[in-house]
Amino acid sequence: MHANLFDSFQDGSSLIHKLDPRVKILGTIAVILSNTLLPDGAWLAFALTWLTILAINYFAGLSFRYLIKRSLIAIPFALAAVTVIFNLPGQVVSTYSIGRWTLVVTDQGLIRFTTILLRSWLSVQIAVILISTTQFPDIAHGMRHLKIPGILVSIIAFMYRYLYLLSDETIRVLRARDSRSARLPEKKSGGSLGWQARTAGNLAGQLFLRSYERSDRVYNAMLARGFQGELLTMRAHNMSAVDWSSLLLLFLLVLLVQFLGHLIWLV
Numbered sequence: 268m269h270a271n272l273f274d275s276f277q278d279g280s281s282l283i284h285k286l287d288p289r290v291k292i293l294g295t296i297a298v299i300l301s302n303t304l305l306p307d308g309a310w311l312a313f314a315l316t317w318l319t320i321l322a323i324n325y326f327a328g329l330s331f332r333y334l335i336k337r338s339l340i341a342i343p344f345a346l347a348a349v350t351v352i353f354n355l356p357g358q359v360v361s362t363y364s365i366g367r368w369t370l371v372v373t374d375q376g377l378i379r380f381t382t383i384l385l386r387s388w389l390s391v392q393i394a395v396i397l398i399s400t401t402q403f404p405d406i407a408h409g410m411r412h413l414k415i416p417g418i419l420v421s422i423i424a425f426m427y428r429y430l431y432l433l434s435d436e437t438i439r440v441l442r443a444r445d446s447r448s449a450r451l452p453e454k455k456s457g458g459s460l461g462w463q464a465r466t467a468g469n470l471a472g473q474l475f476l477r478s479y480e481r482s483d484r485v486y487n488a489m490l491a492r493g494f495q496g497e498l499l500t501m502r503a504h505n506m507s508a509v510d511w512s513s514l515l516l517l518f519l520l521v522l523l524v525q526f527l528g529h530l531i532w533l534v
Contacts (some may be wrong), residue, residue, distance in 0.1 A: 275337070277399045283327035284400045287510040289410030291397050294517045298393045301521045305528040306380040307375075312528030313389065319520050320392050327400050332390055337399075341391040348383045352376035403427055405504075412504055429482075436477050440470050 278284075283291070298316065305312050324334050357375030364370075397406070407424045411417060 270439060275395070276402050277329060277333075277398070279328045281328040281400070282509075283396070284322060285401075285509075286513055287504055288401050288405040289412050289504065289506070290510045290514045291401055292406065292409050292413065293514060295393050295397045297518060297521045299390045301524055302386040302390050304525060305382075305386070308378045309382075309528035312524045313382075313385045315520075315524050317392075318390055319524075320396070321518075323393075323396055324413060327396055329396065329399055333399075337395040338388055338392040341387040342384070344444045345384045345387040351379045351383070351480075355379055384410060392534050408504060412470060427477075432481065433474070433478060438476055440473055464492060 298320070302316065303311075305316075321331070321334075323330065352372050353370050353376060355373055355376040357373035360372045360377060361372055362369060362371050401409075403424075407420055410420045410423075
């Protein structure tokens with residue numbers, strides 16, 4: 268299995284790559300929280316947020332196309348909020364009749380829906396920069412330095428680590444299934460829909476049993492090697508003057524975004 272299936276880290280020597288992981292984690296949380304707190308229709312504030320993200324992306328040495336392509340994953344999930352277009356009261360923009368139902372599109376509904384799309388899209392963009400410039404072990408240790416409970420950090424770290432193993436197990440099981448499924452030329456393999464459902468259920472059960480057995484073996488091996496519930500690292504994460512300055516600058520930009528967003532909303 269390709270290692271980059273889950274790992275989006277892009278190796279580099281940029282200023283963003285060299286920042287302490289705590290700075291990048293706190294900065295990411297600050298931007299996401301800022302997007303959440305901005306009022307609906309604060310377009311200037313959202314534009315400033317995007318310019319800030321693009322500047323960070325530029326200093327990180329990542330391509331604009333890479334950032335946009337990765338962030339598009341947020342759009343399908345944000346589309347689930349499309350119903351707000353028809354639910355919020357406001358000035359009627361258009362009306363659609365579907366059978367016995369009449370859907371009324373309002374200006375406030377469109378503003379709310381567009382704002383939700385922007386919040387989701389911009390939040391995913393800053394998260395993409397985080398995982399593209401910071402290795403996952405550094406993110407985990409950064410969370411520990413930020414006093415996030417160790418058990419939670421360990422669960423996240425193990426989940427990330429064993430996604431690869433679970434994917435490998437899935438590939439092996441599917442390969443074994445295909446090798447036992449004879450297929451005539453120009454004919455579909457497999458049986459009926461019910462047969463396919465039973466086969467998929469059996470495969471899921473096999474994956475669960477294999478994962479459970481492996482987790483028990485791995486846990487016993489870790490205990491035998493002195494594991495005490497905390498992941499260790501060879502890297503010393505020390506905050507430098509550049510780290511503090513970068514964090515302060517980002518927080519000031521976030522405060523400026525909030526000021527602009529709420530000032531325009533009050534006006």
